[in-house]
Amino acid sequence: MNNYYRCLKPTCQFRFPAITTEAHNYCPKCGSPVQVIESKDLDIPSQPIHKSSIVIEVLLDNIRSAYNVGAIMRTADGAGVNRIHLLGITPTPDNPKVQKTALGAGTTIAWSQYWSYSEFLAQNQRYQYQVLGLEGGQQSSPLFDLPVNSDFHYLLVIGNEIQGINPEIISDANSIVYLPMLGAKRSLNVSVACSIALYWLRFISQGRDGR
DSSP states (O other): OOEEEEEOOTTTOOEEEOOTTOOOSBOTTTOOBEEEEEGGGGOOOOOOOOOOOOEEEEEEESOOOHHHHHHHHHHHHHTTOSEEEEETTOOOTTSHHHHHHHTTGGGTSOEEEESSHHHHHHHSTTSOEEEEEEOOSTTOEEGGGOOOOTTSEEEEEEOBTTTBSOHHHHTTOSEEEEOOOOSSOOOOOHHHHHHHHHHIIIIISTTSTTO
């Protein structure tokens, strides 16, 4: 059960998490006394379960940051990803830094590890993947223009933070897509980009014409 502190001052009532390693007697906002309340008393509505027939797997191609891997695992769990494939130097869920941002998703989502793309192909050749590379470049098109077919078995590939996706995988991809950028920066953090792509595939693209 996750508990919270709530300020007792009627005009404040600021609420913040009650972390067991940190004791608070006073409100950090106004300095008034606080009380502990249980999350069951907060009247938080339960989330409806979303049903979607599309099958999605993720391939992380030599991701360096364990924190990014953990964040991607947490998002993948929320987006109903069927399996995550960890390629090359990509950290696995037993890494403490992965665990810190995955918040338990490393134990709830299926994952596999491979040292090379050829090894991945050899062990998954029974699947007819629709390989979707999230990468910029001249051959890339906007993700949101991609026609999504619920009968396909999608493999979303996320590349190395510096080098991008391995050219061997790029040549094998059915589609290369990018996220449109309106500011000075031309790319997003890989975990953020992966989250956007997964949630668009799972929730937003469904129901469009021809899907």
